Amino acid sequence: MPVTLNTTDPDFETRFLAMLSAKREDSSDVNDVVAAIIADVRARGDAVLCELTARFDRLDLTPDRLRFSAEEIDDTIARVSAEDRAALSLAAERIRAYHARQMPEDASWTDPEGATLGWRWSPVGAAGLYVPGGQAAYPSSVLMNAIPARVAGVKRLVICVPTPDGVVNPLVLLAARLAGVDEIYRVGGAQAVAAMAYGTATIAPVDKITGPGNAYVAAAKRQVFGRVGIDMIAGPSEVLVIAEGAQNPDWLALDLLAQAEHDADAQSILVTTDAGLADEVAKAVDRILPDLPRSAIAAASWRDYGTIIVARDLAEAAALSNRVAPEHLELCVDDPEALARDCVHAGAIFLGAYTPEAVGDYVSGPNHVLPTARSARFSSGLSVLDFLKRTTMAHLTPGALAAIGPAAMRLAASEGLQAHGASVEARLARLNEGGTE
Amino acid sequence: MPVTLNTTDPDFETRFLAMLSAKREDSSDVNDVVAAIIADVRARGDAVLCELTARFDRLDLTPDRLRFSAEEIDDTIARVSAEDRAALSLAAERIRAYHARQMPEDASWTDPEGATLGWRWSPVGAAGLYVPGGQAAYPSSVLMNAIPARVAGVKRLVICVPTPDGVVNPLVLLAARLAGVDEIYRVGGAQAVAAMAYGTATIAPVDKITGPGNAYVAAAKRQVFGRVGIDMIAGPSEVLVIAEGAQNPDWLALDLLAQAEHDADAQSILVTTDAGLADEVAKAVDRILPDLPRSAIAAASWRDYGTIIVARDLAEAAALSNRVAPEHLELCVDDPEALARDCVHAGAIFLGAYTPEAVGDYVSGPNHVLPTARSARFSSGLSVLDFLKRTTMAHLTPGALAAIGPAAMRLAASEGLQAHGASVEARLARLNEGGTE
Numbered sequence: 001m002p003v004t005l006n007t008t009d010p011d012f013e014t015r016f017l018a019m020l021s022a023k024r025e026d027s028s029d030v031n032d033v034v035a036a037i038i039a040d041v042r043a044r045g046d047a048v049l050c051e052l053t054a055r056f057d058r059l060d061l062t063p064d065r066l067r068f069s070a071e072e073i074d075d076t077i078a079r080v081s082a083e084d085r086a087a088l089s090l091a092a093e094r095i096r097a098y099h100a101r102q103m104p105e106d107a108s109w110t111d112p113e114g115a116t117l118g119w120r121w122s123p124v125g126a127a128g129l130y131v132p133g134g135q136a137a138y139p140s141s142v143l144m145n146a147i148p149a150r151v152a153g154v155k156r157l158v159i160c161v162p163t164p165d166g167v168v169n170p171l172v173l174l175a176a177r178l179a180g181v182d183e184i185y186r187v188g189g190a191q192a193v194a195a196m197a198y199g200t201a202t203i204a205p206v207d208k209i210t211g212p213g214n215a216y217v218a219a220a221k222r223q224v225f226g227r228v229g230i231d232m233i234a235g236p237s238e239v240l241v242i243a244e245g246a247q248n249p250d251w252l253a254l255d256l257l258a259q260a261e262h263d264a265d266a267q268s269i270l271v272t273t274d275a276g277l278a279d280e281v282a283k284a285v286d287r288i289l290p291d292l293p294r295s296a297i298a299a300a301s302w303r304d305y306g307t308i309i310v311a312r313d314l315a316e317a318a319a320l321s322n323r324v325a326p327e328h329l330e331l332c333v334d335d336p337e338a339l340a341r342d343c344v345h346a347g348a349i350f351l352g353a354y355t356p357e358a359v360g361d362y363v364s365g366p367n368h369v370l371p372t373a374r375s376a377r378f379s380s381g382l383s384v385l386d387f388l389k390r391t392t393m394a395h396l397t398p399g400a401l402a403a404i405g406p407a408a409m410r411l412a413a414s415e416g417l418q419a420h421g422a423s424v425e426a427r428l429a430r431l432n433e434g435g436t437e
Numbered sequence: 438m439p440v441t442l443n444t445t446d447p448d449f450e451t452r453f454l455a456m457l458s459a460k461r462e463d464s465s466d467v468n469d470v471v472a473a474i475i476a477d478v479r480a481r482g483d484a485v486l487c488e489l490t491a492r493f494d495r496l497d498l499t500p501d502r503l504r505f506s507a508e509e510i511d512d513t514i515a516r517v518s519a520e521d522r523a524a525l526s527l528a529a530e531r532i533r534a535y536h537a538r539q540m541p542e543d544a545s546w547t548d549p550e551g552a553t554l555g556w557r558w559s560p561v562g563a564a565g566l567y568v569p570g571g572q573a574a575y576p577s578s579v580l581m582n583a584i585p586a587r588v589a590g591v592k593r594l595v596i597c598v599p600t601p602d603g604v605v606n607p608l609v610l611l612a613a614r615l616a617g618v619d620e621i622y623r624v625g626g627a628q629a630v631a632a633m634a635y636g637t638a639t640i641a642p643v644d645k646i647t648g649p650g651n652a653y654v655a656a657a658k659r660q661v662f663g664r665v666g667i668d669m670i671a672g673p674s675e676v677l678v679i680a681e682g683a684q685n686p687d688w689l690a691l692d693l694l695a696q697a698e699h700d701a702d703a704q705s706i707l708v709t710t711d712a713g714l715a716d717e718v719a720k721a722v723d724r725i726l727p728d729l730p731r732s733a734i735a736a737a738s739w740r741d742y743g744t745i746i747v748a749r750d751l752a753e754a755a756a757l758s759n760r761v762a763p764e765h766l767e768l769c770v771d772d773p774e775a776l777a778r779d780c781v782h783a784g785a786i787f788l789g790a791y792t793p794e795a796v797g798d799y800v801s802g803p804n805h806v807l808p809t810a811r812s813a814r815f816s817s818g819l820s821v822l823d824f825l826k827r828t829t830m831a832h833l834t835p836g837a838l839a840a841i842g843p844a845a846m847r848l849a850a851s852e853g854l855q856a857h858g859a860s861v862e863a864r865l866a867r868l869n870e871g872g873t874e
Contacts, residue, residue, distance in 0.1 A: 087847035094841070098554060101546075107538060116788075117535060117802050122781045124815045138852050171851055207815045226670070229815030233663075248867075254860035261856045293855050336832065344559045344828075351553075351832035354864055358857040359833065362845040365554050366829035378561045378644045378666030380827040390817040391781075392803035395773065395788035396796065404531070408799040410524035414608055415575050418730050419698045420795040423691035427791055430685075 002306040004278050007316055019307055020323065020374070024236050024265045034219040038194040045200035052191045057133070057164045061186070063202050068173070068184045077177055079170045088171060091363045092143050092178040098365030099151045102384040108393065114400035121388045123149075124229065126156035126204070128196035129181070130211035130221075131172055133162035133188050139171035140361060144368050144382065145210050145231075146179035152387035157181045158206055160196060162188020193220035197228045208387065210369075231382055235372040236265035239357055240326035240346075242317045243281075244333045245274035247353060252277075253284035255330060258358050260301035261294040267305040269324065271317045275310045282308060318342035325376040328357045347376045398431050439743040441715050444753055456744055457760065457811070461673050461702045471656040475631040482637035489628045494570070494601045498623070500639050505610070505621045514614055516607045525608060528800045529580050529615040535802030536588045539821040545830070551837035558825045560586075561666065563593035563641070565633035566618070567648035567658075568609055570599035570625050576608035577798060581805050581819065582647050582668075583616035589824035594618045595633060595643055599625020630657035634665045645824065649806075668819055672809040673702035676794055677763035677783075679754045680718075681770045682711035684790060689714075690721035692767060695795050697738035698731040704742040706761065708754045712747045719745060755779035762813040765794045784813045835868050 005015055040048045046063035053059050053066075080088075108118030127149045131142055142159070149157055159176055161168065163186040176184055185203060187195060193213075199205030209221060210231035221230045239259040243252055256268035272278050285302060292298055311317040318339060321329060325345035333339050336351035343349060347370030350357050361368045369382035396404075405424040412420035442452055477485045483500040490496050490503075505513075517525075545555030564586045568579055579596070586594055596613055598605065600623040613621055622640060624632060630650075636642030646658060647668035658667045676696040680689055693705035709715050722739060729735055748754040755776060758766060762782035770776050773788035780786060784807030787794050798805045806819035833841075842861040849857035 083847055084851055087844035087851075090841065090844040091848060097548070101544060102556075104541070109538075111534070111802075115801060119539075119803070120777075125782070140848055140852065226810070226812065229812070248863075251860065251863050254856055254863055257856040258854070258860045261854055288856075288859075293853065298856065340557075340830065345562070345826075346828050348829040348831070351830065354835045354838045355831055355833040356838075356860040356864065358849060358854075358860045359838065359842060359845045360831060361857060362848045363841045364552060364831040364833065365548075366556070366831055370829075371826075373663070375663065375666070376826065376828070378826060381829060383827065385822070389782075389808075389813065389815060390820065391783050391813070392785040392807075392818060393777065393788065394785070394792055394797055394801040394803055396792040396801065398791045401791045401793075401796065404527065404800045405796060407524035407527040408796045410520055411528060411577055411799045412795060414521055414524075415577065416730065417695070417698055417795075417798075419691055419694040419725075419735065420798060422725075423688065423695045423793040423795045426685075426688050426691055427793065 002302065002308060004282065004308040004310060006275070006310045007312055016320070022305065024267060024305060030215050030219050031223070034190040034216055034223060037190040038220060038223055041191050041194035041200065042198050046202050049187050049191055049195055049200065052189065053187060056189060057162050059163060059166050059186070066185050066187060066202050068186065070182065073173050073177065073182065073184065076168060076170045077174045080174050084171060085174065088139060088174055089178060091140065092147065092175070094363055094365040095143050095147045096151065099148045099367070099384050103151065104385065104388070113403040114397035115404070116395040118393045119390050120393060121390050123153040123155070124207040124387055124389065126158065126206040127154045127208045127210065127387055128158040128160065128206035130192060130209065130213050130217055131159055131161040132213050133164055137161065137169040137172050139169065139175040140368065141212060142172055142175035143179060146176065146181050148367065148382060148384045149387040150180055152384045154387050156206070157183065158196060158203070159184045160187045160192035162186065162192070190216045190220035193217060193224060197224035210382065210386065231369065231386055232371060232375070232379060234369065236267065237262045238267040238269070238326050238372060239328040239330065240269040240271060240321050240324055241330040241332060242314070242321060242339065243270065243272045243277060244314070245277050246334070247277065247332045249277060249280035249284045250288070251353065251356070252281045252332060253288055255356050256281070256285060256302070256306065257288060257292065257298050258356070259328070260298040260306065261292060264297050264300035264304070266301045268302065269307045269309065269326070271309045271311050271320055273311055273313055273317065278308050278310050314339055315342065321346065325374045327370045327372045327376065328360065330355070330357055345377050347371045347381050401427055402431055439739065439745060441719065441745040441747060443712070443747045444749055453757070459742065461704060461742060467652050467656050468660070471627040471653055471660060474627040475657060475660055478628050478631035478637065479635050483639050486624050486628055486632055486637065489626065490624060493626060494599050496600060496603050496623070503622050503624060503639050505623065507619065510610050510614065510619065510621065513605060513607045514611045517611050521608060522611065525576060525611055526615060528577065529584065529612070531800055531802040532580050532584045533588065536585045536804070536821050540588065541822065541825070550840040551834040552841070553832040554830065556827050556829045558827050560590040560592070560825055561644040563595065563643040564591045564824055565595040565597065565643035565646045567629060567646065567650050567654055568596055568598040569650050570601050574598065574606045574609050576606065576612040577805065578649060579609055579612035580616060583613065583618050585804065585819060585821045586824040587617055589821045591824050593643070594620065595640070596621045597624050597629035597633060599623065599629070627653045627657035630654060630661060634661035647819065647823065668806065668823055669808060669812070669816060671806065673704065674699045675704040675706070675763050675809060676765040676767065677706040677708065677758050677761055678767040678769060679751070679758060679776065680707065680709045680714060681751070682714050683771070684714065684769045686714060686717035686721045687725070688790065688793070689718045689769060690725055692793050693718070693722060693739070693743065694725060694729065694735050695793070696765070697735040697743065698729060701734050701737035702742070703738045705739065706744045706746065706763070708746045708748050708757055710748055710750055710754065715745050715747050751776055752779065758783065762811045764807045764809045764813065765797065767792070767794055782814050784808045784818050838864055839868055
């Protein structure tokens with residue numbers, strides 16, 4: 001059980017800083033292995049995918065079997081229960097509805113000088129989604145990655161998912177179906193990322209790769225970045241719960257444990273203004289934890305990274321939360337809207353006692369791919385914008401060039417770029433001759 | 438002079454692919470040197486900044502002299518001519534006006550189930566702008582980086598600029614003044630990036646670092662990424678010009694040379710539907726080039742990377758442009774708006790004969806920090822959004838949780854995350870008892 005910190009303790013700042021800077025992830029250096037795999041995939045393509053799939057997933061494939069056939073997908077999806085299907089469909093619809101509102105607007109206007117300016121958003125041509133295999137094959141992640149891409153208008157969407165011993169989670173294929181993805185390859189690891197980035201005879205290259213994965217997948221995404229776009233490299237998950245005294249300690253304990261059961265490196269933090277509640281939540285965690293199927297994982301997370309902080313008031317709690325910049329922030333207080341205004345650095349905020357973080361993982365609508373490890377200070381969760389890019393537009397009339405061109409010539413001269421200035425000057429000379437081409 | 442390719446040549450595809458995949462930049466590996474500098478700055482702070490500034494910039498400083506004083510800034514800015522001041526002010530105002538329109542809206546709505554959903558944008562707490570010294574100290578880049586941050590509402594803005602032999606470009610300080618930045622340090626290189634990312638006694642850390650720099654600066658930005666946010670790592674600049682027959686060959690030649698004079702690794706591409714115009718432009722380039730002050734740089738760029746392509750028609754030209762995904766795209770054709778609709782991958786589009794790319798570098802208003810090296814397929818130029826992050830919000834009523842919570846429980850069970858489901862179930866149990874806490 002973690003020790004409870006009190007902001008009035010003389011050593012609080014030291015211990016809070018230690019918590020903030022604690023490293024919660026092994027930085028296993030797999031860069032050389034991954035670089036070799038990428039080079040091999042670039043050189044020998046599908047053959048490498050088949051070899052590595054045989055070695056790591058114990059699955060013998062020929063290139064024509066890398067992709068799931070329509071029949072295989074249909075047959076696998078048919079095994080999903082009606083209840084699971086209904087739940088996943090509800091999630092898909094709510095995620096779609098939320099993300100549809102994120103579509104940004106194009107803009108165009110003409111300023112007084114006669115320059116028509118603006119921008120235009122357009123989807124990336126093709127996106128590839130990595131889906132981990134085995135225990136971490138979360139169908140919810142398929143929805144959270146694929147639906148924003150679809151909403152953005154991405155025409156081609158690809159999924160790579162490893163299938164150890166040939167086993168695939170039927171809900172993963174159903175999630176792909178609900179998101180409208182039918183190009184699915186049974187390939188995992190760094191080789192899948194390499195194939196999506198550079199292409200093989202079977203897998204055409206994509207422009208953007210998203211999705212979670214292990215250290216090899218993360219390293220591969222870093223290495224192909226630049227060749228293609230990538231989403232963030234996610235670290236272990238974390239939640240910070242701010243609670244006042246009247247809250248139900250069992251609910252808070254379950255919310256902390258829901259985060260802890262993800263991963264032994266996950267972090268759950270409770271900040272409360274009530275020392276009595278702090279004690280009750282700590283006791284509730286100890287009572288509930290042993291009975292969880294994933295109690296070993298949750299216990300390790302809670303023991304190593306769990307933190308309870310007693311704060312003087314909600315203003316102090318918000319200030320501490322801003323320093324943590326948590327991925328998930330729960331506000332279990334009487335006036336969560338007011339407190340949310342003070343919490344400016346967080347990936348996602350869950351307001352009120354009836355919005356447990358778990359609903360955000362599945363069905364509330366906002367994306368569950370969120371910035372971890374304090375990066376909510378400067379980055380955002382996955383969204384439709386990640387699958388769009390913006391092209392700026394400018395169209396000057398001859399009069400507009402006459403109005404603002406001389407300033408450009410002046411600045412070009414100050415930067416020593418003569419051809420820049422001359423390209424403007426030549427056009428202005430034509431105007432001064434009375435012509436407009 | 439580069440060879441002219443014709444899309445009807447039998448080997449066109451091979452040669453076009455060779456051009457697309459040509460590496461235009463030395464990948465000097467400075468990672469180890471940079472890692473050592475970052476570690477040293479983290480360990481010894483200001484002392485390292487002073488030592489390296491003495492070594493590389495031949496400038497002896499004490500920590501209290503790292504920052505420009507208000508008097509130094511005032512005195513330096515006073516040396517700027519009225520004409521330069523007016524030009525830079527015009528640029529600043531136009532950049533501000535353009536970027537002000539990029540501010541995204543917050544959103545909040547309540548769905549039929551009773552879930553209030555939405556998101557809120559907020560600025561990063563502090564941003565650091567790297568400004569190269571010497572020849573590449575472009576005041577226009579100061580405006581293009583600092584103004585979007587200001588528009589986003591970033592409260593603290595920091596500039597680091599090396600001042601070799603103590604010399605600073607007065608226009609750089611004026612640009613900082615116009616953008617409202619007064620915290621300016623005479624520190625450059627990887628050590629400046631390390632200081633902004635980790636902080637020293639003198640320089641408080643920032644949350645996001647943007648701005649161009651040499652290989653050391655670029656490597657440092659990559660290495661501190663995660664600790665702070667960074668903008669893109671820019672490669673050599675490039676322009677693609679699509680022109681029809683009636684265009685002025687001298688203007689087109691100057692536009693190609695304006696790009697080439699930036700850097701020997703820059704690339705200028707002309708795609709025209711008129712073989713005669715291709716010849717005329719090539720001749721105009723050869724005529725104009727020798728007289729440019731930066732002719733050696735421009736000649737190397739044009740010789741090594743310059744390309745002229747004769748296409749069958751504008752549709753083919755647009756398709757080629759989409760494969761290049763150029764940083765800058767000029768459409769010197771009769772109906773540039775129509776052609777722009779077909780050009781879906783480009784950082785910035787300049788429409789019509791009176792919109793030379795050079796106005797976009799300075800005064801048109803859109804940002805001149807744009808995706809290079811084909812990355813316009815998946816990324817966008819610098820904008821206000823780079824200095825904001827989005828927090829998603831969800832607030833469920835008890836009724837909303839009753840409506841969508843069971844689906845979350847079902848999916849949590851399918852993913853083997855029992856505490857997730859239990860955190861929802863405990864609340865629903867309370868509702869079934871008739872209470873709402």
